[in-house]
Amino acid sequence: MSIIDEKYLSLTTFRKNGEPKATPVWIVDLGNGTAGFTTASSSWKVKR
Template identity: 60%
Template sequence: MGLQELGSARYVSLTTFRKDGTPVATPVWAVADGGELYVWTRSDSWKVKRIRNDGRVTLAACDVRGRVEEGASVVEGRARLLDEEGLRRVRRLMSRKYTWQFWVVDVPAALARRGKRPHTAIAVKL
């Protein structure tokens, strides 16, 4: 499975690794652009903390509950956290791919937090 296939999947299982090497998989929205796969998540999530410690990740297409089909391709990658400019770019990419679903999630969250969006964008190079 390559970058374009992962980028077109509805959900991607992003596996990050704890300090002791234990894998932790999470289903996320993802979009491919410019040779990287981008993910958008809350800044206080454990996956952000794990990526800060170790950028090694694995990825596979999955369903909304994170179930990966038996025999599905799993690819390895290197993740990095993006700055505010990167987050704005990823937010635009996500809004194009996920359209109304993105706005149902993002806009009410921003209103509840008085305009603050506590999110982090993650770039993954396969």
């Protein structure tokens, strides 16, 4: 199984203070073994 086989995953990044912040992202198969992702425009990652 590869990441392309998934519908979504949880992407975790870290704030400046070291606190983790998880955001759901949706996966799309772009072909040739590559994947892209998107998330809601209101999510913390996008607003930042």
